[in-house]
Amino acid sequence: xxxxxKSVMIKAPVKKVxxxxxxxxxxxxVWPSMVEVKDVKPSPTGGYNFSWTYKMAGMRxxxxxxxxxxxxxxxxxxxxxxxxxxxxTWDYKPEAGGTKLTVQVEYTVPIPLLGKLAxxxxxxxxxxxxxxxLANLKVRMEA
Numbered sequence: 001x002x003x004x005x006k007s008v009m010i011k012a013p014v015k016k017v018x019x020x021x022x023x024x025x026x027x028x029x030v031w032p033s034m035v036e037v038k039d040v041k042p043s044p045t046g047g048y049n050f051s052w053t054y055k056m057a058g059m060r061x062x063x064x065x066x067x068x069x070x071x072x073x074x075x076x077x078x079x080x081x082x083x084x085x086x087x088x089t090w091d092y093k094p095e096a097g098g099t100k101l102t103v104q105v106e107y108t109v110p111i112p113l114l115g116k117l118a119x120x121x122x123x124x125x126x127x128x129x130x131x132x133x134l135a136n137l138k139v140r141m142e143a
Contacts, residue, residue, distance in 0.1 A: 002109055002123050007102040008134040012141040014092045017099045018073045020141065021090060024050040024065070030136040033129055035060065046070030047078070054084065057122055084108065101137070103130065 010017055020026050027034045035053040043049045047067030054061045063083020070076045073092060080086045086107035093100045107126075109119050 001106050002126070003104070003106050004127055004130060005102065005104045006130045006134055007100060008138055009096065009098055009100055010138050010141045011098040014073050014094050014099045017101060017137070017141050018076075018092050021101075021137070022047050022070075022076060024048050024052070024078075027052075030140055031129075031133045032136070039064075043067040043070070046072070047076050052080075052083070056084070057125065099141075101134070103134070105130065 023040075024037045025040055027037050033055045035055055037050050037052050039051040040048050041050070043066060045067050047070040049064070049066040051062070051064045054063065061083045063080045065078040065080045065086075065088075068077045068079050069089075075089075075091050077087065077089045079088075084107055086105060089104040091102045091104075093102075105126075109122050
């Protein structure tokens with residue numbers, strides 16, 4: 001299982017950043033490879049469960065995520081068991097008059113589909129993807 005952790009400082013209130021990221025319908029606006037989010041339904045734990053289409057290494061993957069942990073304006077976790085298996089943990093902390101957002105991701109590269117040689121390339125590509133996601137979110141929230 002691949003893992004990555006990234007943080008960004010955003011000059012916007014925690015509530016604004018949290019509310020935006022908690023709604024998965026916003027993800028395609030800031031996440032370059034998130035093609036589509038649909039079937040968004042409230043989760044019993046808070047947040048939302050949803051289906052998605054994601055592009056990785058030129059291939060499209062269909063999946064579904066559910067919110068497994070939700071503490072408003074502090075923390076949320078979404079997990080995907082269908083499509084690309086993954087767990088995204090988002091932590092929001094007020095800092096320096098803004099928000100420090102940290103995301104931790106654990107995911108399985110679909111090796112049978114892409115081949116073992118492509119795994120290192122995909123992991124590196126996903127590092128860049130997470131940087132782009134956080135940079136796009138920062139721009140959107142600070143506008």
